[in-house]
Amino acid sequence: MKLIKGFPAETEGGPIYQLNVINFMKHAVRNFARQEIISRKLDGTLFRYTYKESYERMQRLANALESIGVKVADRVGVLAWNTHQHYEIYYGLPGMGAVMVTLNLRLAPHDLAYIVNHSEAKYIIVDEDLIQIAENIANLCDKVKGYIIITEKNLKDIETNLIPIYNYEEILSNALPEYKWLNLDENSAYAACYTTGTTGKPKGVYYSHRNLYLQTLMFAAYFSFTVNDVVLQLVPMFHVLGWSMPYAATYVGAKLIFSGKWNLNDVEALTKIMVREKVSLTGGVPAVFMAMLEVIKKMEKKPDFNGTRLICGGSEPPITLMRGFWDETGGEIIHSYGSTEAMSNSTLNSFKPWLKKELPEEELWELKKKQGIIVSGLDVKVVDENGNELPHDGKSSGEVLFRGPWVTTNYYKAPHTMNCFTEDGYFRSGDAGCIDSEGYLKITDRMKDVIKSGGEWISSIDMENSLVSLPEVLEAAVIGVSHPKWDERPLALIVLREEFQSMKKEEIQRHLAKNFAKWQLPEEILFVESIPRTSVGKLNKKVMRTEYQDFFKKS
């Protein structure tokens, strides 16, 4: 795209004032110093403090990081639950010019180690509770200079072979409570998220301060954040920066609640927090909201979630889920679609006043399943196999391409991935979809071979490669099959060599467990006689997905 220079409005050298993420917090404290921040501790109790107190600790953190040798442009890994300390790191670390490398605690050790090494992280900040994950990769990451442990204990009471270690609280209390923030070039990296979407090694998306700043403004505007909101952070904060909620909330001065360490067993406790603290905004994958709905159905006194927006992404929320919430609580599930590369939410499924008038109720519920309209700020294109743009007719399906002020245009140091981006600046999402005349996007298929389980990616190609590396395996295919709880779970189809027909499923799972996290392992392994292939000999996933689409529903 040729850049055209118009009449110059700014002084030479471009705009003076830079879009720095730390400004969200500076301005929030000026206006909303007393606003509350709540953090759920490991024991389930709640810690409470204010924006003002949090901001002081962010400044201490910036000073503390400098004191141990972190410099502008250094990368620092973060391995943490959804806590107030994680929030402090969101601002304090990139505020002093370093880059926050988010570490997905669910990844297999060799993937995590790859990310740490690829980003050349100098330090790793790690929750006491997650020390073992850091220990598992420490030997593989010999360039890491030290580990900062988030703990309430004294360092001497912590058993670990990580060295050297620092105590987050201790270095903060030794640091000054005021920090003069840098006038950082807005194109400097703020953070990096690595995506494990498709084949091969994790791919790094480096977000600039500008990227995040612009996405946050859109998010705050399009999802109508205000100072009256109470925002519950459920999405893991290592994920595309926790879907950007902690930024939009800060931007308007909303009350923030961090969910701590949690899994589906904690949903009841979290639901109670939602009721007690009058949460008006939260986000999660369908599996989480389904569990929440089960909890609510058993409650005698139904919570009043009137006006509460439950932003639901990762996969299509079923109508039963959306209606369930609406009927039981008055809360609205809002479908939103995003990706690491397009920095979280690219769509929003909200009704337009005229559609509300025109469509019968059943059609409105059907419409709510779609991914939604593409937010302003992003260009979108649906293209056929030859790259020709398809009409917005609600039928023509092709690959969905995005570009915009916060969509990445390259993976960091990964020249072999340039085919993921077009020459005119679009990111190829790898998802197939169609857009209707009202602008609603519906994702119809996935072009990349990936499986999405509980909002997390599993690469089927990597798993297939691992399977066929077994001498006993002749052919293997791994597909994502719809699952009532996890959206999708991997199903492996295996053709054993004639001489090894006696091989057991358990042996195969044990083999995979060496390279995949436990939750990534196939939900089921089926020994089959042949695997469908396309005319050019590729695995025909489409046929397999159709054949096994009800597999986990039946079982």
Next chain:
Amino acid sequence: MKLIKGFPAETEGGPIYQLNVINFMKHAVRNFARQEIISRKLDGTLFRYTYKESYERMQRLANALESIGVKVADRVGVLAWNTHQHYEIYYGLPGMGAVMVTLNLRLAPHDLAYIVNHSEAKYIIVDEDLIQIAENIANLCDKVKGYIIITEKNLKDIETNLIPIYNYEEILSNALPEYKWLNLDENSAYAACYTTGTTGKPKGVYYSHRNLYLQTLMFAAYFSFTVNDVVLQLVPMFHVLGWSMPYAATYVGAKLIFSGKWNLNDVEALTKIMVREKVSLTGGVPAVFMAMLEVIKKMEKKPDFNGTRLICGGSEPPITLMRGFWDETGGEIIHSYGSTEAMSNSTLNSFKPWLKKELPEEELWELKKKQGIIVSGLDVKVVDENGNELPHDGKSSGEVLFRGPWVTTNYYKAPHTMNCFTEDGYFRSGDAGCIDSEGYLKITDRMKDVIKSGGEWISSIDMENSLVSLPEVLEAAVIGVSHPKWDERPLALIVLREEFQSMKKEEIQRHLAKNFAKWQLPEEILFVESIPRTSVGKLNKKVMRTEYQDFFKKS
């Protein structure tokens, strides 16, 4: 301010995707093609069309401008009422790379001509109804190549000595309905507004696409614009781009209503439109809302403005006005403060949840009078005479300084004005104010010698200079005095020379009328024996303003 480069996140050469204002409209049409736009015609009837139709005309306009020779970076003046054509120009003209120079139709001819010449406007687009204003300056502006007249008539039926002239509708219908928008550098000028705030010639503020883009996102987020809103554009669209409402509305796809040509006599008709079209967002100066409240008080069936936000700027809205609206209609007057240099709204007076709980009702109403909290995105400083920052204690008053992504850092080609900006990038607002511990700004005084009448500026210094140029006048001072209808009106104090004691007020008004618009002329002229001066011999406006503060209230 030294710029620090961090770890590079973007490809070399900075971000690829530019913040272009035309994107608001492109994206709005993708998502909200059927949304309605209403425009009030000269005869009071309403014209209706859709975003889609409007967008087609914007593309025709871009092609039409090219066809008559407008090029990237050219400046084009616009002299128009609040109409749908004006809205088309907002996007079509800068979308093709030219700069929209807004012309305040209330300025005196020599000021208007100065703006046209200083900006080197190549063409002027003018409402048929405003042709005379263009004619008044045509002789002074010999570089203007032509005039595009917005009219429903044929050119031959229009009497004017402007040459050459083009018919807006005709050139649009001759142009193609599709235009390939440029990938314009975001630092290119989008528009220019000239401010006549203080002494001397009008000063040009040139806004870049980036400036406007970022201000719009803030505005949409902070004022909670949504697609469900119905936005009535009352503020003149030549004013700091109509306070940015038409952009924020487009950004979210809200319904837009343009008020056409109107004055206080039309407020009843406009109020009826508000009721009929269910307006939920509008903005204006207190004088307008006061007139509206009078209309409402006389209505038998009170309008239901529950949830409607009436953004009120220009000067402090009286409590009686705010309570009146609240009691009669349920509508909320929201005080907001801004300036041409800081691109409209810099503050917003909204309540925080905790203040609502803590403060008694009377104190909340008092609080609502303040200018409000400074929106996120802007840095603010209150400084004493030596430039030292004052604490946010609600008492310490000093000059209010702003900087941020849409605050100008210089006036165009006006090197003598550099003292209006600080070295670290702040704009000196010329207003004195204090900020309380909750972040609410209260403007306490004006440091510049200007008078604000009905939201428009009158320079007292220019008028004083004109007065003392009369041989009969020994001394003269012009001050702004609080006025029940116009917020402030100019009052002139004059010491006549002994030998000319018989001079009449009318002669003085006639003299001023040569250089000032009619509405700028002093509301009253008082012949006095002496004029208070400060110790260093300057006019002591503070003393005069106190002495005459009730002058127009009494009369």
